Amino acid sequence: MTTLFADTRRIAHLDMDAFYASVELLQYPELRGQPVVIGGGRDHAPELLPDGTRRFARLRDYVGRGVITTATYEARALGVGSAMGMMKAAKLAPDAVLLPVNFDAYRHVSRLFKAAVASIAPDFEDRGIDEIYIDLTHVDGETAELGARIKRAVFEATGLSCSIGITPNKLLSKICSDLEKPNGLTILGYADIPDRIWPLPVRKINGVGPKATEKLAALGIETIGQLAEAEAGYLQEHFGANYAGWLTEVAHGVDQREVSTSSETKSISRETTFERDLHARQDRDTLSGILTALCSRLADDIQRKGFVSRTISIKLRFDDFQIVSRNVTLPRAIADAAGILQAARECLKRVPLQRRLRLLGVRASALEAPGLAGPLLCSQGELFP
DNA sequence: TCTGGGGTCCTAGGACCC
DNA sequence: TCTGGGGTCCTAGGACCC
Numbered sequence: 001m002t003t004l005f006a007d008t009r010r011i012a013h014l015d016m017d018a019f020y021a022s023v024e025l026l027q028y029p030e031l032r033g034q035p036v037v038i039g040g041g042r043d044h045a046p047e048l049l050p051d052g053t054r055r056f057a058r059l060r061d062y063v064g065r066g067v068i069t070t071a072t073y074e075a076r077a078l079g080v081g082s083a084m085g086m087m088k089a090a091k092l093a094p095d096a097v098l099l100p101v102n103f104d105a106y107r108h109v110s111r112l113f114k115a116a117v118a119s120i121a122p123d124f125e126d127r128g129i130d131e132i133y134i135d136l137t138h139v140d141g142e143t144a145e146l147g148a149r150i151k152r153a154v155f156e157a158t159g160l161s162c163s164i165g166i167t168p169n170k171l172l173s174k175i176c177s178d179l180e181k182p183n184g185l186t187i188l189g190y191a192d193i194p195d196r197i198w199p200l201p202v203r204k205i206n207g208v209g210p211k212a213t214e215k216l217a218a219l220g221i222e223t224i225g226q227l228a229e230a231e232a233g234y235l236q237e238h239f240g241a242n243y244a245g246w247l248t249e250v251a252h253g254v255d256q257r258e259v260s261t262s263s264e265t266k267s268i269s270r271e272t273t274f275e276r277d278l279h280a281r282q283d284r285d286t287l288s289g290i291l292t293a294l295c296s297r298l299a300d301d302i303q304r305k306g307f308v309s310r311t312i313s314i315k316l317r318f319d320d321f322q323i324v325s326r327n328v329t330l331p332r333a334i335a336d337a338a339g340i341l342q343a344a345r346e347c348l349k350r351v352p353l354q355r356r357l358r359l360l361g362v363r364a365s366a367l368e369a370p371g372l373a374g375p376l377l378c379s380q381g382e383l384f385p
Numbered sequence: 386t387c388t389g390g391g392g393t394c395c396t397a398g399g400a401c402c403c
Numbered sequence: 404t405c406t407g408g409g410g411t412c413c414t415a416g417g418a419c420c421c
Contacts, residue, residue, distance in 0.1 A: 130421075269392075311413085392421085
């Protein structure tokens with residue numbers, strides 16, 4: 001019975017189209033049809049001219065570090081896309097309009113589209129600001145009609161288009177929502193796997209990243225179909241037993257994960273990449289100021305979200321991109337900037353600092369609700385002194 | 386002048402306890 | 404003259420995702 005139930009699930013994955021860029025176009029409709037990229041620092045916000053028009057920064061004017069967060073489809077046509085360095089992108093699309101990220105606006109529109117979905121299908125799993133999984137198994141309606149209805153509701157609430165994949169599980173739906181982007185609706189069942197899924201590159205599988213893709217390519221495995229054909233033993237020789245087993249399952253479209261409608265925060269962090277690489281000795285004061293500011297912002301975040309933390313970590317990225325982390329678990333949970341700073345400094349002492357630093361970060365984990373960290377966990381003597 | 390910032394999960398080893 | 408076998412907590416690194 002369990003298997004039958006799993007086989008008849010109806011799971012949607014909804015992904016907003018070029019989300020950050022599309023939200024910006026709501027605010028600046030005059031940019032519609034142009035290549036636009038979002039990313040970089042804060043110093044390139046549009047300038048309002050006396051005649052009421054706006055002057056936008058161009059990608060070619062950008063100086064400094066940073067990557068593209070999102071690009072409109074017109075910009076993607078020029079070869080630029082998410083996670084690409086800004087300097088490289090500027091060479092490919094010098095005339096593209098450049099806008100800074102505006103998370104407050106994205107969060108606002110995110111809430112609007114999720115509320116619109118919830119009005120039709122209440123069981124959905126948050127996967128960040130611009131995508132969700134929706135369990136449609138117990139929602140009335142024919143699948144294609146339901147998909148269209150959700151797309152319409154999202155558009156009416158936000159003015160934005162999204163792409164939806166609907167299949168028996170999260171893995172396949174995630175792949176499918178990407179197949180007909182933008183404004184796509186892709187529905188398939190297990191019988192469609194050989195035709196629709198197997199020709200795709202393994203990288204399309206959510207969970208197969210750059211490293212695994214490269215390793216698989218070295219073994220002559222490029223498509224999901226080739227992965228499905230690979231011997232389990234052969235995969236196990238090159239990947240761990242766990243990952244190898246998972247690879248075989250997903251290549252056959254198997255995925256039993258539930259749509260998870262609740263989740264708890266595990267960690268909160270703040271990090272920053274410097275404008276130029278800094279040296280622990282020569283730039284000691286600058287670094288100390290940055291660390292203090294990070295700890296202070298982290299403390300604000302933790303307190304605002306109503307947590308206390310028992311484990312504080314630091315993260316360093318050196319000029320050669322090597323990442324090092326250190327952490328300390330405290331006897332008592334804390335949330336104050338001074339305590340976090342002290343713990344971070346203890347961690348920092350344990351890192352050899354020969355190379356220049358590119359990034360510094362602070363993280364709080366082992367989170368607890370502050371009420372539980374107080375008297376409830378204290379000895380009886382302290383509770384009743 | 387390549388390569389952000391915020392997360393999750395997994396692995397593996399050591400300490401410590403029973 | 405060898406020293407099992409769990410379990411939990413902690414630390415560090417790495418892959419991956421949005």
